[in-house]
Amino acid sequence: MLLRKKGRGLRVGRIVEVEVYLGADDAAAHAAAGLTQRNSVIFGPPGRAYVYLTYGLHYCLNISCMPEGQAGCILFRALEPLAGFSAMAKARGLTLATSREPATLRLLTSGPARLCQALEITRDRDNNRDMTSPDSGLWIADDGYRVKKIVITPRVGITKSAALPLRYYIAENPFVSGMKKIKG
Secondary structure: OEEEEEOOEEEEEEEEEEEEEOOOOOOOOHHHHOOOOOOHHHHOOOOEEEEEEEOOOEEEEEEEOOOOOOOOEEEEEEEEEEEOHHHHHHHHOOOOOOOOOHHHHHHHHEOHHHHHHHOOOOHHHHOOOEOOOHHHOEEEOOOOOOOOOEEEEOOOOOOOOOOOOOEEEEOOOOOOOOOOOOOO
């Protein structure tokens, strides 16, 4: 799960969809152009937040996952909200009805930009944050949930190396981004 502590509040979401970016040999990866000041986080150490702005509008959150000096990261594409619903809705500019139905809650964190808005993740505040430590205020943890089936597909929303099967999501989870188009 992905957790964000802000003040006394805690926002929590189960990670239900990710995409892998392999580094220098992956044309879709930010590391394909080599080491730069912007992408230095994904060259290690592992467990660090790599936050970037996409289309000049929305932040996306990745976690570095390779040994220091080697590039690679995992993009968080969708979360299943578990706690902090009201704070997530407020951060997204939504009025959350009392309903806790998936159709309502998926508006909070279904998609990389939505989850960053809901958890108030920005490059200035969170890039290079240690996501292995609760002391960082943004971290990953095991909630004990056991996945029954994982679906593997090509990544979405990219044109380079688009056919690589590097997108993973929990089968039949209603919080996966673009679920209306996905049959798993």
